[in-house]
Amino acid sequence: MADSLSVGTRPIAVRRSRFRNPTPWLLCSPALLLFLGLLLVPLLLTIVLSFSVYDSATGTGQGYTFSHYIEVLTDSYYHEIFLRTGGMSLAVTLLCIVLGVPEALILSRMRSPWRAIFLIIILGPLLISVIVRTLGWAILMGNEGLINAALQSWGLIDSPVKMLYTMTGVTIALTHVLIPFMIISVWASIQKLDSSVENAGLSLGASPMTVLRRVILPQIMPGVLSGSIIVFALAASAFATPAILGGRRLKVVATAAYDEFTATLNWPLGAAIAILLLIAMVAIILGSNYLVERRYRAVFER
Amino acid sequence: MQKNHAFALTYHAFFILFITAPLLVVVAVSFTSLGYISLPTEGVSLRWFYAILEERQFVDAFLMSAWLALVSASAAVALAIPAALGLANYRFPGRNALTAFFLSPLMIPHVVMGIAFLRFFNQAGFSGSFGWLSMTHVIVIFPYALRLTLASVTGLSRDAELAARSLGARPHTVFRRIVLPLILPGVAGGWMLAFIQSFDEVTMTIFVATPGTTTLPVAMYSYISQSIDPLVASLSAVLIVATTITMFVLDRLVGLDRVLVGKG
Numbered sequence: 001m002a003d004s005l006s007v008g009t010r011p012i013a014v015r016r017s018r019f020r021n022p023t024p025w026l027l028c029s030p031a032l033l034l035f036l037g038l039l040l041v042p043l044l045l046t047i048v049l050s051f052s053v054y055d056s057a058t059g060t061g062q063g064y065t066f067s068h069y070i071e072v073l074t075d076s077y078y079h080e081i082f083l084r085t086g087g088m089s090l091a092v093t094l095l096c097i098v099l100g101v102p103e104a105l106i107l108s109r110m111r112s113p114w115r116a117i118f119l120i121i122i123l124g125p126l127l128i129s130v131i132v133r134t135l136g137w138a139i140l141m142g143n144e145g146l147i148n149a150a151l152q153s154w155g156l157i158d159s160p161v162k163m164l165y166t167m168t169g170v171t172i173a174l175t176h177v178l179i180p181f182m183i184i185s186v187w188a189s190i191q192k193l194d195s196s197v198e199n200a201g202l203s204l205g206a207s208p209m210t211v212l213r214r215v216i217l218p219q220i221m222p223g224v225l226s227g228s229i230i231v232f233a234l235a236a237s238a239f240a241t242p243a244i245l246g247g248r249r250l251k252v253v254a255t256a257a258y259d260e261f262t263a264t265l266n267w268p269l270g271a272a273i274a275i276l277l278l279i280a281m282v283a284i285i286l287g288s289n290y291l292v293e294r295r296y297r298a299v300f301e302r
Numbered sequence: 303m304q305k306n307h308a309f310a311l312t313y314h315a316f317f318i319l320f321i322t323a324p325l326l327v328v329v330a331v332s333f334t335s336l337g338y339i340s341l342p343t344e345g346v347s348l349r350w351f352y353a354i355l356e357e358r359q360f361v362d363a364f365l366m367s368a369w370l371a372l373v374s375a376s377a378a379v380a381l382a383i384p385a386a387l388g389l390a391n392y393r394f395p396g397r398n399a400l401t402a403f404f405l406s407p408l409m410i411p412h413v414v415m416g417i418a419f420l421r422f423f424n425q426a427g428f429s430g431s432f433g434w435l436s437m438t439h440v441i442v443i444f445p446y447a448l449r450l451t452l453a454s455v456t457g458l459s460r461d462a463e464l465a466a467r468s469l470g471a472r473p474h475t476v477f478r479r480i481v482l483p484l485i486l487p488g489v490a491g492g493w494m495l496a497f498i499q500s501f502d503e504v505t506m507t508i509f510v511a512t513p514g515t516t517t518l519p520v521a522m523y524s525y526i527s528q529s530i531d532p533l534v535a536s537l538s539a540v541l542i543v544a545t546t547i548t549m550f551v552l553d554r555l556v557g558l559d560r561v562l563v564g565k566g
Binding site (some may be wrong): 021023024025026027028030031032034035038039041042043045046049099102103106107109110118120121122124125127128129130131132133134135136137138139140142146173176179233236237239240243244253254257258261267270271274275277278281282285 | 305306310311313314317318320321322323324325327328331339341381382384385387388389391392394397400403404406407409410411412413414415417418419420421422425437438440441444448498501502504505508509519522523526527530534535538541542545546548549552553
């Protein structure tokens, strides 16, 4: 019945597609063929690869085995890598919330030309290569870098603070790389706010802080949560920033998988790491999406 | 609407500094006259910009990236237009699943896609081919092209289309004379965003790029992992300026916030 309701806007298509109509499938078929042949098949091949026996001479030997998964799941070396990645992603997500939400609110209260200008300044870096943004942080963070030079010349520190090749450095740079996603997400839910509710709160004598806490924050919470999912997922699969700023020793899941493919040449093990990352990612994204939706359905019904 | 407190504006100033500092420092360092990373306190020089032109690997990689992004973005848009028309104008079983499948490259870590493509190319013997490399890029950037095209098709009023049809225009003519001109701004925005995403892609490409198909971000990544010098800073400064120009065009064309909202 939903179809007949939308007849007013899209009559021809809806009426014709009531029964099996090949037209939409034909229209989608070029892209679908590409995706099946060049995305689904390679992903399935990677799953097969992750179960293949490793042979140091030829790469993959005969037969299939669970040993790579068992190795990744039981070896403390890989535990450390997965925990480091998870901890880093969590820290980046929290920093993006703490720094990004206030900024989005401040932006929403700016007047016309400034709001658009600063929004472009904040979102623009998304379009600049991650390599370039990471290079900027590498220049700032080195032992003779600008941050250390400035702190030393002001007499705040005696010897340079080590930032390059530390997780702190990687976390700060990743926060910078990913915070625009948080701003976008929060910004989208701020746009839906009804300012008359805010004004009602104020006119009834609530302090601006109370209005923020009781009126604004609950309403932008879905935006904060969906922004957090995006930021967490992108941080957990980040490659270039941890590779450049973390150095050889501080591996994350993405760089560990890369090393298995390029340095150690244990492809089946690298594939197993990649598949575990993919499973973790899909589980986290779908799981938190589900929780967010369930939670906010409850809020709206109350 | 409440106004911003002085404290809020101070915070805002620091935030903008945090966002812009890494980019400004790259641009500043690129003007140094010295042979190592330093601010141009000893005098401004363009020597590192001229040096880019003498570094053959970067010039080749730049041309490769530009050509790859041009081909991939055009192919992605060519596939996205019919797909968007199919997804927006028809209700059919499997429509939501199909849309999710087309947007799935946003959710799959690029490392995983890189590994999958590497393994596939290796087994099929496609390694080192520009054509196959560009197809992997089409997959990675397809969601961006599709989303902007889909938004403009969905926002389209169908009155003009219906009028043309009832006056006897054939479907092909309706598409060429009515639909395409109306969705063109969205399609152009999708093309530009796809171009930028392809040009900047590094994590997936690093797995499948061979010495003959090294893109600029991959070349810069390899260079930076060896050493950081003013040459790579001046190259980055060029990219920052070029992206800024593209950004203003995109903003004029479709609105930057619309282009980027929901991008993952």
